[in-house]
Amino acid sequence: MSTVSAATALDRVLQHPAIWRRSSAGAARLRVQSSGWPELDARLPGGGWPLGALSEILFERDGLGEFGLTMPALAALTRARRRVVLVDPPYLPYPAALASAGVDLAYVTVLRGIGPEAPWSMEQCLRSGCCGAVLGWLAQADYRQLRRLQLAAASGDSLAILLRSASHAEQSSPAALRLLVSSSETNTFVDILKSRSMTEAAPAWTLR
Amino acid sequence: MLWACLRFPDLAFAAAFEDAPANEPRALADGPTARRHILAADAAAQAAGIRRGQSTATAHALCPPLLIRSRKPEVEQQLLEALAAWAYQFSAHVALAPPRAVLLEVGASLRLFGGWPALERRLREGLHALGHAHLLAAAPSAAAAWVLAGCRDGTALLQAAQLQPMLADVPLALGGLPADSASALRSMGLRQLGDLFRLPRPELSRRIGPEAMAWLDRLRGHGGETLPAWRPPERFERRIEFDRETGSIQALLFPLRHLTGSLANHLRARDGGVQRFELVLEHAATATTTVPVGLLSPQREAETLFDLARGRLQQLSLPAPVRAVTLRAAQLPMFRPLSRDLFEPVHGEGLDWPALLERLRARLGDGAAQSLATHPDHRPERAWRIGPLAAASPDPRPRPLWLLPHPCPLRPAPHRLLAGPERIESGWWDGGDTRRDYYVVQTDGGQRAWAYVPAGERQGWMLHGWFT
Numbered sequence: 001m002s003t004v005s006a007a008t009a010l011d012r013v014l015q016h017p018a019i020w021r022r023s024s025a026g027a028a029r030l031r032v033q034s035s036g037w038p039e040l041d042a043r044l045p046g047g048g049w050p051l052g053a054l055s056e057i058l059f060e061r062d063g064l065g066e067f068g069l070t071m072p073a074l075a076a077l078t079r080a081r082r083r084v085v086l087v088d089p090p091y092l093p094y095p096a097a098l099a100s101a102g103v104d105l106a107y108v109t110v111l112r113g114i115g116p117e118a119p120w121s122m123e124q125c126l127r128s129g130c131c132g133a134v135l136g137w138l139a140q141a142d143y144r145q146l147r148r149l150q151l152a153a154a155s156g157d158s159l160a161i162l163l164r165s166a167s168h169a170e171q172s173s174p175a176a177l178r179l180l181v182s183s184s185e186t187n188t189f190v191d192i193l194k195s196r197s198m199t200e201a202a203p204a205w206t207l208r
Numbered sequence: 209m210l211w212a213c214l215r216f217p218d219l220a221f222a223a224a225f226e227d228a229p230a231n232e233p234r235a236l237a238d239g240p241t242a243r244r245h246i247l248a249a250d251a252a253a254q255a256a257g258i259r260r261g262q263s264t265a266t267a268h269a270l271c272p273p274l275l276i277r278s279r280k281p282e283v284e285q286q287l288l289e290a291l292a293a294w295a296y297q298f299s300a301h302v303a304l305a306p307p308r309a310v311l312l313e314v315g316a317s318l319r320l321f322g323g324w325p326a327l328e329r330r331l332r333e334g335l336h337a338l339g340h341a342h343l344l345a346a347a348p349s350a351a352a353a354w355v356l357a358g359c360r361d362g363t364a365l366l367q368a369a370q371l372q373p374m375l376a377d378v379p380l381a382l383g384g385l386p387a388d389s390a391s392a393l394r395s396m397g398l399r400q401l402g403d404l405f406r407l408p409r410p411e412l413s414r415r416i417g418p419e420a421m422a423w424l425d426r427l428r429g430h431g432g433e434t435l436p437a438w439r440p441p442e443r444f445e446r447r448i449e450f451d452r453e454t455g456s457i458q459a460l461l462f463p464l465r466h467l468t469g470s471l472a473n474h475l476r477a478r479d480g481g482v483q484r485f486e487l488v489l490e491h492a493a494t495a496t497t498t499v500p501v502g503l504l505s506p507q508r509e510a511e512t513l514f515d516l517a518r519g520r521l522q523q524l525s526l527p528a529p530v531r532a533v534t535l536r537a538a539q540l541p542m543f544r545p546l547s548r549d550l551f552e553p554v555h556g557e558g559l560d561w562p563a564l565l566e567r568l569r570a571r572l573g574d575g576a577a578q579s580l581a582t583h584p585d586h587r588p589e590r591a592w593r594i595g596p597l598a599a600a601s602p603d604p605r606p607r608p609l610w611l612l613p614h615p616c617p618l619r620p621a622p623h624r625l626l627a628g629p630e631r632i633e634s635g636w637w638d639g640g641d642t643r644r645d646y647y648v649v650q651t652d653g654g655q656r657a658w659a660y661v662p663a664g665e666r667q668g669w670m671l672h673g674w675f676t
Contacts, residue, residue: 063655063674067609083561091610094673095580095592100607109565110578117572124567128559183654186624208656 033133033159036072039205044177045195049073052157053176053196054150060166062090064188065207066181067135068101070161074133075102077159082132085125086110088118089137107132119145126152126160133159143172150174169193181207209433210315210324210366212346213353214295214331216288219308221248222340223283234275237264247279284308290470292438294338296477298327303350303435309357311350311435324364347371350433351426355384368429375427376402384427389420401427440478444471444485444537453492453529457521460489460533464521465514467535472510478540481506485537487517491528499524501570505562506541512563519570586634587642588672589615605630606648608658608673618659618671622649626656631663648675 015031032048034041041047049055049070059066074084084107086093095105111121122136126149138145141162153160162175169180178193188207216222221236233253237244246267249258256271264276284307292302292310298321299312314327321327324346335342345356346364352371356363359382365374375383378401380390393416398404404412404424413421425431448463464487475482483506489497501520507513517535559567568577583593588611606627628647635642643663650656656675661668 061653061655062610063608063651063657063676065656065676067676071609089610091612091674092592093580094588094607094609094611095582096588097607097609097611098580099582100604101609105580105582108580110580111568111572111576112578114572114576121568121572125564128561128564128567130559130561130564185652185654186650188654 031157033073033077035069036076037069037207040069040190043192043205049159049161050176050196051159052154054146054153054160054162054174055177055179056162056164056168056173056175057179057181058164058166058169058193059181060183064181064183066163067093069179069181069190069207070133070135071098071101071103073159074098074108074135075104077132078104078107080132081107083130084108084133085131085135087122087125087134087136087138088112088114089135119149122160122162123148123152126156126158129156129158131156131158133161135161135163137163139164143174147174150176209313209348210318210346211348211350211353212299212312212314212327212331212344213305213309213350213357214291214312214335215309215343215354215357216291216340217308217343218248218341219287220279220284221250223287224277224280226283226287232273232275233258233271234277235267236279237267237276238279244278246276289438289441291338291340293440293474293477294334295331296438296440298331300437301435302438304438305350305354309354311353314346324366328362328364347429349426349429350435351384351423352429355382355427358382358384371427371429372405376400376405378402380404385416385420385423389416392416440474442540444474444482444540445534446470447532447534449532450530453531455526455529457524457526460521460530461518463533464517464535467533468513468517469510471535471537472508472513475508475540480540480542481508482513482537482540483507484539485517485535487521488534488536489526489530490532490534492531494528497524497527497530502574503566505566507566516566516570519567522571523573586632587640588632588646590635590640606658606675608656608675610674610676612672612674615660615670615672618649618651618657618669620652621667621669622647622651622657622659624650626650632660633663646672 031051032044032046033051034048035044057066057069078084079102086108088111093110098108099105114121118136118138119141122134122138125131125134149160149162166180166182175194176196180191180193182189182191189204190207191204224236225234233250233256235249235253235258236247238247239245244264246258246260246262246264248260253271253274256274258267258271258274267274267276288304288306288310292304295302295310295312299314299317301313303311305311318324318327321330328344331344343357343361345353345360345362347353347356348365348368348371352365352375355375355378359378363374365371380393380399380401383390383401393404422431426433446467448467454460471482471485484500484502486501487499489499491497499520501517503516565577578594581593581595583591585591626648629645631645633643644660645663646658646660648656649659657671658673658675659669659671
């Protein structure tokens, strides 16, 4: 272990939101993973997906690009040899499409056909601390389970994203970030419904 | 050298009654069928007047509900080996002293355990927890430790010079000499070991023979001692039989914890791990159920093993009530603890990926966690595989992130075509003949879909994926 990497390790410790330093007072630094979409990064506090916190993507229908939204981040994580776990996706994640988005399939694991065990599995992955990203399609999760997932996400350093139907937008959620993906006939929009430490509402972003 | 000797006076009794609850007076019998006599009795039986040496008929007459069992030498041996495995955590040189004692060389590890008094306390606490009555002593020679444990529990001699004075007043009967030598010496009027030590060597040697003479030398620490070192066996098997059959998985968890606990003990003694083991559930009428538990890397923590085995067990539906459960591990590979970067911050539980995958597989089943791979085939439904990776070059053509397992009709027909057609025509040779024109289309709801029509046509839209 060289002194250089020890110093970077120390830096990472000092970036923890729970550590307050006089020199950086006022500019709370969040651990984030760039989403790879400059327009989205500009709207997110810290400039990316929050790490160690639960994010939610709510979508009106399948096929609006809600999963694609995470693709650049997943590609970056797998290229950095971090494990990505997809928990109970509704369809088969098509390997050819993942590969052409730049995702290294060697670091992708899909948990399929697990039904009621999905929340447990997602929580285990988040708690383990060895996953770069955990994405879950938990249609039936209730508030208590979301709260558990949020705590599990906070114990680790992973990108934790829950993808659910937009019908849950009205319910309260412990997630740190909530995005709503909606569409008109020709376009798809992304709205930020909720975000910790965001002061003003950002305008909707047109995804495609 | 400092040898500690652990003697287990109740070993035969414990072996015979291992699986019987103590709710009635119990006694152990031995001898030929015609002259079976009582060898040992528990407190309840002794209170009823049962004494060592009584015939079984007398014992039954004195105490009708008395439960009498015969010795089980093979179980005694197993039990002694289990105790040796347990003792192996304190010393690298453990020797069996059948029938009822285990010797361990503790001189080399004395400092590690903080001196003899601390080690003695740990030994006694451990044996107490295991539930074995024991006597123990330590001495510079193994033979002396064995004799002292038999007559002076708790003695510890650290200097070889103390041996002879300490052994001098040990009665001959407890001195460990061969039986015929001991009785010959008794008839000569000798009563204690000290009497022998005072006799001139050549004369004594002529009367008791070289074997007994060598033993006397070993006792005093004069002769060299070579004790075969006991090695933990290469496999592990333990069986627990229930008093009554059980039909619930929940009731199996308690014995399971016991079994994985002793497996972990065994593994620690071997400094090994286990990668595959199986639980065999025995039923009264039907064939046994075998539950294999496979791990990705060798493990040895009792808690981990229990968790994994429980995960497998809870997926099971029992075909019949269970009468006995066996844990069997045929191969015990080397265990290599994980090495971690000292400066790498550990998040969450700090599990590594194989450990997490094991936990998931244990609860969800072997097939639930899948890795994906592309497969060189033009037909989309065959262009992927579950399993290890095949090298593939990225495909520049549009492919959806979601693939439907089975194409389904797309209604109403899409009105906006964003890309296409892409003709996919393949598979006439393997019966999966496919001729389709694929389009990227947009539905009325703004969804992007991957849909196809039969080649050359413009209706009969089938949805095959979502650009999500």
